[in-house]
Amino acid sequence: MNLKFSGAETGVRHIPVAVIGGGQAGLAISWHLKQHGIEHRVFERKRAANEWRESRWDSFCLVTPNWQCRLPGFPYAGDDPQGFMLKDEIVAYLDAYVASFNPPLLEGVDVQRLRPLKQGGFELKTSAGDYQAQQVVIATGGYQLPIIPRAAERLPASVAQLHSSLYRNPQQLPPGAVLVVGTGQSGCQIAEDLHLAGRQVHLAVGTAPRSPRVYRGREVTDWLTESGYYAIAYEDHPQKETVREKTNHYLTGRDGGREIDLRRFAVEGMKLYGRFADVCGSEVHFEPDLRRNLDRADESYLAIRASIDQYIAAKGIEAPVEPPYVPVWQPEAEITALDYREAGIGSVIWSIGFTSDYRWLEAPVFDGRGQPVHRRGITPVSGLYFLGLPWQNTWGSGRFADVGQDAAYLMNAIELQVGRRAA
Template sequence: MKNPTLPHHEVVVVGGGQAGLSISHGLKAEGIEHVVFEKHRAMHVWRTQRWDNFCLVTPNWQCALPGHPYRGDDPHGFMKREEIVQYLDAFRAHVDAPLREGVAVELVKPLPEGGFLVRSSEGECTAQQVVVASGGYHEPIVPRLAERLPAQVVQLHSAQYRNAAQLPPGKVLVVGSGQSGAQIAEDLHLAGREVVLAVGDAPRCARFYRGRDVVDWLADMGYYEMPVGQHPLREGVRDNTNHYVTGRDGGRDIDLRRFAIEGMQLYGALTGLDVDGATLRFAPRLREVLDQADRTYNGINASIDRYIDEQRLQAPPASVYEPVWQPAEERETLSLTGAGITSVLWCIGFAPDFRWLDAPVFNGRGHPVHDRGITRVPGLYFIGLPWLHTWGSGRFSGVARDAAFVVQRVTELRSTKVRTTVAPNALVDLAVV
């Protein structure tokens, strides 16, 4: 497999975020030679694609990267952006990975004789195995209708948003109500900006219920241990939008209905732009999506109620959320100029971009097909994707377990390669050659 004219590595890890460094941690423990290529700087996304008031939506105790659990004095709090970066920088120092920053991987391709060709911005090499740890959120999604909005309207993706002062005076249209959209809408609202929110199908959940953080209850109930194959939606859960909630100011619910009472204007999902280029169109489903989000909210709480009853636990009384506001009508159009909208924030997510990976491991939508990160191509793995194995796979809470599993498979395949390249009964060092 080796090309004597090219540098060779036992394992190439693509991506220097928490997933890639978690793999490096495990490979070092096994004594497996490897290199980690990072296109930018380690933990690039956490440094550059989070707004000023960003904080975790899961409690700090869930930060459990391998060999680096949260050790602060506020396990049930929510680290802010700078604290998260400090935690991750300490993890980087702890791992001390063979990391090459500023190296963009341009091609990974299986070789006919086994192993892989890896082409990067610093040249070519070969690898016995490759772990893709670059995540699944690469290309900011902005719809084509954005091209037709008036030139004077400032447009940003959520990855570019930092704070309210970044935007010109006037109303702000936030498109999307997932975790980023709901929290950015709240950030603008608390800053005194007039916000129009195009509400999508994202569900919501309570921050605290019956005396505890909902995350604590769900952890006790085993939800975070549930593998994707046992989830009612099976692999379909990977396409789900995350529940909106916040850890801001110690944590609280995000209730879009209450925002409406306080002056935020809610519409259904944005569906189009009239030919005049100035009139937006929205789906007449605002009441429906708000009601569905509340059903999810109450359904999660009801599952906690059942758990408390089954375990005969002492807890404050149960409750059911009742809507504090209902839309008087379904508004389907909005004039940008008439409403005074000067900014649009696109909070509708990211698309994967694995064009550099030339291997038959993708479905029709460009998502990798795998079983717990293991692909059909021997020696090619993924890590750090949402629901790779459990809910925590794309978060600080579950990546350590995923990394340990992938490293185990790397080690097993490496041992197999060793056995198949050594003559029977030969008294030699069993190092991969």
């Protein structure tokens, strides 16, 4: 059931469950709802899996192996489980998932307001008219509004600027060097994409950690799955709830998968700086923390290797031993200013993440920073849930890997509410 709406309709429609968001999280809970015979609608303001279609660059690929694509009722069935699906393959996987169970999608419908009703349930005002739902699952994820610093306003119009979500390929950028700001997964992979295309890249290095790709003969994802790390709930994690604020480790699935070592890029000619600080006149200023940020990324890299070593030793597993890691490059000095005109920088890519946008949600479920308050997706407001948030329960919560497990957990709570109403 794939319905499209071109305009508002009259009358209030009543549904047991409303799901807001048609990405992998919304589709996962819809699968469970259909399996349990619970009527619902999935509201998607654009098209199902839209972020994968419209907000990824051309060479984008997964950083986790294909076997971790295990949406409910639809595990990866291809011939390359250890590979990394490209953007178009990811979209095809999600399109096939939709076709496999025909969810009640309302595409092109924007939920403009959601609020609890005094008598119970919720009111949804949408671009296709008003709805009332007994329960609501918010599956819009945690990344809605691209972050671009106000300092960007001080760059002249002659320097093209775009957020990482709008980057597609090196050819879309004007001639000249490129400044990439941010070294999370997107920033590092975009910097590599430009570097491999022969562009001169200047990279403002942040505090993101990095990860090995293969260690002691196996993909690191396999080791961490087997050792149980990916099954650790955030409540049991040594960092507790602060783990939800961690930046993802950078690495890539490109060309069969490899780790990203920014020091190696520097040896090959990429220019590295500390964190972006400001724009003053014709200069971009950086914090004097490049060495520290590189060292901390390496500390995370080595900690992962050490944890695998401990697991191998504890289980008595025979695995090849690798030589100690030796940095291939060290910054000779902290460069804190760059004249973008002299450097010939023609474009800047801001890759410093997103912030959430819940202005449309009028419910007392947020903390002082505007983040959802929940336990495994269940909020203090009866019948209101979140799904697909980073570290909602485990490392894989916001990913193909474990969003289905989180959906199953919410399904139990939804069914309980349905049973209470029936009683």
